[in-house]
Amino acid sequence: MAEKATASVTDFEKKFLLKQMELDALLEVTQAINSNMSEANLYKIYEFTVRTNRQIKQLVLIVNDGGDWEEKVVYGVDKLDDLLLDKQFFSIEEITPIPNPSTLLGFEQAIPVKHKEAMLALVLVAKTPESDEVNYTFLQAISNLIIVAIENKRLARAQLQEESFRKELEIAKGVQKMLFPEKLPHGPRLKMQASYLPHHSIGGDYYDYIPINANQFLICIADVSGKGIPAAIMMSNFQASLHTILRQTANLTEIVEALNFQIIESAGGDQFITFFGAIYDHKLNTLVYVNSGHNPPYLIDDTGTMTTLTQGSTVLGGFDELPFINEGFIDNLSGFTLFAYTDGLTETENPKGEQMGNEPIEQYILENYHKPLEQIHNDVLAMVDNFRQQEPHHDDITLLSCKVEPQK
Secondary structure, three states: OHHHHHHHHHHHHHHHHHHHHHHHHHHHHHHHHHOOOOHHHHHHHHHHHHHHOOOEEEEEEEEEEOOEEEEEEEEOOOOHHHOOOOHHHHHOOOOEEOOOHHHHOOOOEEEEEEEOOEEEEEEEEEEOOOOOOOOHHHHHHHHHHHHHHHHHHHHHHHHHHHHHHHHHHHHHHHHHHHHOOOOOOEOOOEEEEEEEEOOOOOOOEEEEEEEOOOOEEEEEEEEEOOOHHHHHHHHHHHHHHHHHHHOOOOOHHHHHHHHHHHHHHHHOOOOOEEEEEEEEEOOOOEEEEEEEOOOOOEEEEOOOOEEEOOOEEOOEOOOOOOOOEOOEEEOOOOOEEEEEEOHHHHOOEOOOOOEOOOHHHHHHHHHHOOOOHHHHHHHHHHHHHHHHOOOOOOOOEEEEEEEEOOOO
């Protein structure tokens, strides 16, 4: 009777010590989480807890890390390359015995770790031969505690990154807004109109109107390779360079050469810019232009004759020195309508994957150049919407037009 009583007390003490160990482990994990300990240290505490539990022979903690399942804690197993997981374990709802442990490196139980119906992790475990039973519920609880804390850290980190990106985006949008002229001329002889539809919140298109003196002004449109913040930053540098260079010279060849140098210095050949710039002289009735790899604008003079403005150079930023530069020159130009655009317009696709191309735009401008510029822009954008139907825009679209009335 005494021996039985002694054995009973010993069993009770073992159970008490085990419960005490589990409570201490939960307390340690909770304190580590509250002290904002790193993910790596939380995994170390988890592994230490597993190793001090003499009832556990082997364990692997597999965590869903952004869609990829990764083994974060491994204990008691040498060759994980042989661990072929059956996909059925990733959809279990409760602690599930493994039907044939010998086929899965001896693991006996699969324990799901879930939060709000989402499967965050999976624990595979096997007990030591001398153990009566492993408290799988405790193992699930402490696994859930650790994994949910790590998942919350990941979500908080993602939220901070998103907030940081949002602030960067707001700054970039503000910078880009400053690129465009606040007001375009709308006088009795000179009128201009611009429309800008960025593919994202910010884009890499640019247009400008810059008075040079009482008789001359520059009109330009450009498109930087790439999208988003990098493109917007590159274009802001381009705009600043253009304004600085224009204060030093009104020679378009010199302007384009200097812009090309600045882009090479800034981007090192990783980005390039298509550019069209034209200087009109009210007194001489002349237009000088350079087209650097940009979609050729259309110019219709006061007789209704259309000219496609193709003279110029290759794209800016593609070569250390431009291989050629040819200025276009048109004289006796008392009145005209000029329509320029970026390639997002002509590369608009319909649901069949067909591009709109420049033919319908060219035909429309030729037939409707006499209309008010605002109506021309509205009509062209309506053509785009009708063509693409429900297909989204794949690039920024910028329209820029200028109308000079003939001198009376």
